[in-house]
Amino acid sequence: MNHLFTPYKLKGLELKNRVVMPPMCQYSVTSKDGIATDWHYQHYVSRAIGGAGLIIIEMTDVEPDGRITDFDLGLWSDDHIPALARIVEACHQYGAKVGIQIAHAGRKAEDAAVPVAPSAVPFNSEFKTPRALTTDEVKQMVEKFRLAVERAVKAGVDVIELHGAHGYLIHQFHSPLTNQRTDEYGEDLTKFGKEVIQAAKSVMPADMPLIMRVSAREYVEGGYGIKESTAFCKEYQEAGVDMLHVSAGGEGAIAAHGKPGTHVAYQVPLARELKQSLQIPVIAVGRLDEPVLADAVIGNEDADLVAVGRGMLRNPYWTLEAGVALKKETSIPKQYVFGFPKN
Template identity: 55%
Template sequence: MKTIGTPFEVKSLTLKNRTVMAPMCQYSVEKEDGIPNDWHFVHYVSRAVGGTGLIIMEMTSITPDGRITNQDLGLWDDSQIPAYQRIVSEVHKHGAKIGIQIAHAGRKAEDAMQPVGPSNIAGNALPEETKNGSLKQPRALSYAEIKETIQQFTEAARRAVTAGFDTIELHGAHGYLLHQFMSPSINNRTDEYGQDLSKFGAEVIRSVKSVMPEDMPLILRISAIEYIDGGYGLDHSLQIAEQFKEAGVDMFHISTGGEGVPGSLKPGNYPGYQVPFARTFKEKFGIPVIAVGILNNPHVAEATLSNGDADLIAIARGMLNDPYWSLHAIKDVTRKVTPPIQYARGIR
């Protein structure tokens, strides 16, 4: 029995297959207003036509200064909701489900006049990974600003629910604000948000859950290990994730690294290189897990599922290359696929 084309269910979210479009920033907002435009509409709807089970929209900021760049999406104002509703409605017409990844870039906010973070520890990045070749010095959030940021996450989640999304993902990986608070290398606060590195994330999770329907699953993307020299390892992320699960996370989306220039810990970029971390989270917590990381080969993706390493597989660059990756992958693995009737002559 092949797994990739089989349905999957968690709480109210029922997917027609096990494929996920991983969130990938498009840097395509034209008016710096955070509102998705026709590019985003075509980009996401085409992957729904292409058979994807779950589409997760790109990192969407809770505040203008929380964007990576001013060309990123935002969900900080009710006026932004209708453009998301348009995308959600059309995606649903093609049998796919859709979530949104909400986040704050923290010290990685490149276009913010003054980036913020848990502390004033400066970040670094490879020049090709930033628009201007470097990151600015952040300012540590005050206690009051932390509480305000938690509320901004909550309001963004409320807007996502209003827009009709099927699930919400919090971005707690890749060196963005949630990750920054949980990292001993980035968070040197002496107050309660430094003494308990899970506190900020857990409070965000509980507050976001308070505005979500009870049967809507909450996903958390997390970096299982850091790549910077002296960064945290798997034991640390599992300990933090335990608190996040208790706070209300229903599914983990397992990635790694992204917090700065990699050191000696960075693994080779080979197919499935992050899958062992996904399996560890799945075995530890007993809740659904999404695996990601060069799973473009359909048979590698199927092995990840059939071996019980993860419940869902997320594809990033593979879906940039091929909007119909899901249909093609399911056909390749199972020899049977049901494409849209308009494409039945070409995809059989």
Template identity: 60%
Template sequence: MPNLFTPYELKGLSLKNRIVMPPMCQYSVDKQDGIPNDWHFVHYVSRAVGGTGFIIVEMTGVHPDGRITNQDTGIWADGQIDAYRKLTDAVHSHGAKIAIQLGHAGRKAVDAEPPVAPSAIPFDSRSKTPKALSREEIAELVDAYREAARRAVEAGFDSVEIHGAHGYLIHQFHSPLTNVREDEYGKDLGLFGEQVVRAVKEVLPADMPVIMRVSAKEYVDGGYDHEYALQFCTRYRDAGVDLFHVSSGGEGPIGSNGGPNAVPAYQADLAEYLRNGLQVPVIAVGRLESYSDAQAIVAEERAELIAVGRGMLSDPYWALHAEEALGGVNQMPKAYERGLWNRK
């Protein structure tokens, strides 16, 4: 029976444990150039020191106007590669693996002039009305994802995660709420996402898994449910996705945090549903700060990996503390051994 600290392998990705730091935007780029700085270096490397097995860098723009804000990271130019290489080398030196989440905010890009989307529908009454993408512009964005994935490989990342959740561009294409186009991208809502997956797959090594983050449910009247999510995820799986990172929300008044009624592990059932329906591994995420909750989901084989977001913002050493609480730490940075009480 697996547990939170059982090693895990998927294609060429080999993890020392089942603990994932999910992408969480830091809004800390200081020159609006998309290049990660010292803040990002310390932020991610400290979680590697803290025992996390797999770190996924925050949503990183494949295009300058694809960022949520101009303070977000980007990977749209070759000149950005070196900063990421410094980061991946440091994370690897502490025994962790690292991926990068490639994304485009679409109509939710607050600093874009104008933002773009499948259709000219603003996110809410306070948001800008986006420009509906032309076919030519869609093709350019597919290529932007491809080139961003190529740069990620050159920068030393162990995997790539495609952001198809939380109301961002790919989500906007496959959601009937936000895609009312009359061309092939409106008649076939999963087409853009499939094209992105295939483009990314083209430039990755054969043994590098493709991850995709999806919202398995929209918390809004008329929004899609888990059964519809299974349909488009099947499409993405067949295009080349190896592992799904299962979240929810992002459209309507309730965002990706599930709203005030979200309880611990509130998205675990959605992850398990897609895991069973797709017959592929999944990452469960959502209020999993409790060590015992995270341990139970892996032990019950409801998900292969567990992502701890806000809990890891609060505690960079969440993984070490979880191991200590659940039975004793076997591996600890030597410099920190004096701070550990329950060493085996």
């Protein structure tokens, strides 16, 4: 039976365990240029030393106005590559594989003078009303995603994640609440996402997996549920997605911030449903900080990998301590061996 410390392989990606550090924005770029800083280096490399099998670098944006804030990471320029490459290389030295989440915030770009979106529908009364992208601009946006993915590959990442969740741009296109277009991107709500997937695959090595993070359910009135997300995820799978990172919410509310799901493992049933319905590997995420619980998600075959977010924000060595708690063999750095029980 598989467990949290069983190795995992997907195409050319080989992980030493099933523990994932999910992308979590740090809002720590100091000069607003989108370039990773020493904070990002320490933040990610410490989790590699701490034993995580896969580290996914936070939401990294394809253009300046695609950032949630001006303090987010970017990949719209070759100038961003060296700092990211330094992080990737260092994480590799400690046995972790590294992914990066490529994204655009769309109408949730807080610092953009005029945000863009599929339709001119603001997130709420506190957010700016976005400008609807023209059809040509949508096609240009696909190219911006392609170029960002190409730069990520040059930086040496092992896997790409596209952000199609939490109310950001790809999510905005496949949600009927936010896509009220009448052109080809309104007639087929998954067209933008599929074109981004195909563009990403065109510049990725053939053996590099493509992950897509999705909100499997919208916790708002009139929002879609698991039936609808299963349908659009199937289309994304057929377009080239190799694995789903299954979250929820983002249009109106992210469940972890309030109703209805604040209990542990509240998103695991969604991950399990997509895994079983589509026969696709999945990452489960959301209040899975307890090692026994995270291990059970793998052992019960609810998911293939488990993402631990808040737990790793509190403790860079969460994975090492989980190994001790579960009595599993882990690669404790020799410098830290005396800090852990011998048996």
